[in-house]
Amino acid sequence: MVSSETAESENAPSHRIYLGKVEIGAAWPKRTKNGSEYLLAQARCLSFSAPIYANPFDDNGAEDYPSRAAAVRTE
Template sequence: MATIGIFTQTQTGFTGEITTLTIQAKKVAIVAVEERTAEAAPTHRIYLGKAEIGAGWAKRSSEGRDYLSVKIDDPSLPAALYARLFAEDDGKTHSLIWTRSNARRQD
């Protein structure tokens, strides 16, 4: 597991940054979708400036902890990046956690 982003909650979702060896993205916005088109549709959209770079789905862990399962993709990436956004103990900071997976995750 690796923390690749730090976010704070806003009125419409979250704002923060993502940092990896190849990504240096500041002012990333995770915005709640007001009206979903289907049950499986994302609950959040992820933006870098005006460009949509991903989506998120509200989930609950087996321990009862709420989180966002996110998928970030960009033509510069060799494959989509999957991560989870969890609230820290302070309730203000949210960490974007990435774990390498050999198979596509089924959240």
């Protein structure tokens, strides 16, 4: 997942998700009711039976690098 350099519109994703050199998804910034910011990510690939939705978050207590985790669901 890499940050997008420029937003094409107000609703454009802030991040792009790549598998090798192929873009398979995107992520949009969201805000919870209490004001916390997070990303809503969606990945699609022909080998997936359904899109994958995830909410990546920092795992500050992780001992492995990178300290990034995700809550994942499929439709």
